Amino acid sequence: MTSPLSIGRYRLLPVKDGAFRMPRNFLGDGREHPELLSDDGKVWLPIGAFLMPGDEPLLIDAGLAHGFPKPEIMTGGALLDELATLGTRPEDVRHLALSHLHPDHVGWVATKRGGVTFPNAQVYIAQGDWDHFIDAANYGPPPWVRQALCDLAERGRVTIIEGERQIVPGLTALPAPGHTPGHTVFVVHDGRERAMLLGDAIYCPQQLTAVDWSAATDVDPVLARQTREWLWREIDSSGAAAVGPHFPGLQAGRVLGRRWQAVPHA
Secondary structure: OOOOEEEOOEEEEEEEEEEEEEOOOOEOOOOOOHHHEOOOOOEEEEEEEEEEOOOOOEEEOOOOOOOOOOOOOEEOOOHHHHHHHOOOOHHHOOEEEOOOOOHHHHOOOEOOOOOEOOOOOEEEEEHHHHHHHHHOOOOOOOHHHHHHHHHHHHOOOEEEEOOOEEEEOOEEEEEOOOOOOOOEEEEEEEOOEEEEEOOOOOOOHHHHOOOOOOEOOOOOHHHHHHHHHHHHHHHHHHOOEEEOOOOHHHOOEEEEOOEEEEOOOO
């Protein structure tokens, strides 16, 4: 279990669900940063989520869960056990903020039998992703997750967000499109202290400091690069910590010029 990150009065707890392996050319050419390569020559990255504990626990992203049809690429299923070690049950979660609707970020929203994993959570999804993945039914959530989201929306349990918006005190959503049309980054903030949760806008620290690297799964590569450039400037100028659900070790860091420095956890 990765240690928490403190942002003023708030804590951010990384929670691992699984891992995926991609070809070495999934990001850039895979050769400039051999530390990302495992023994089989593929890029290994975790599949994670982030918990903000408190009176109304908030979960950012929902992992992959069990049963992905290509386990040689991605495996999941550890999220609920990891949450349990943090003293958080699924029914405790009151808010579920989704960076986007790709399978490895929505897997625990619902089960194949139609059950909702977090029965007391309000779900937050950007309008662009709802239009692209739910209304237009482009590849993204598994069918049972798509149906569950539609059912939750009918019951008033889905909040569609547009533009910059505070989700709860201390957490703000910012549009970061390109990887998907409605891709969202979340900022944990308290006074001058900030941490940015990057979703898949940035897969790993190396991509943040080499913004020309695109990911094979970017829906709009040109817009995704513009978003990476904006994020690099924002993180560099603000001094914010930054982390994503695929960062090695779910370890946060800061941009110092063109270098990346890990942030010690609390």
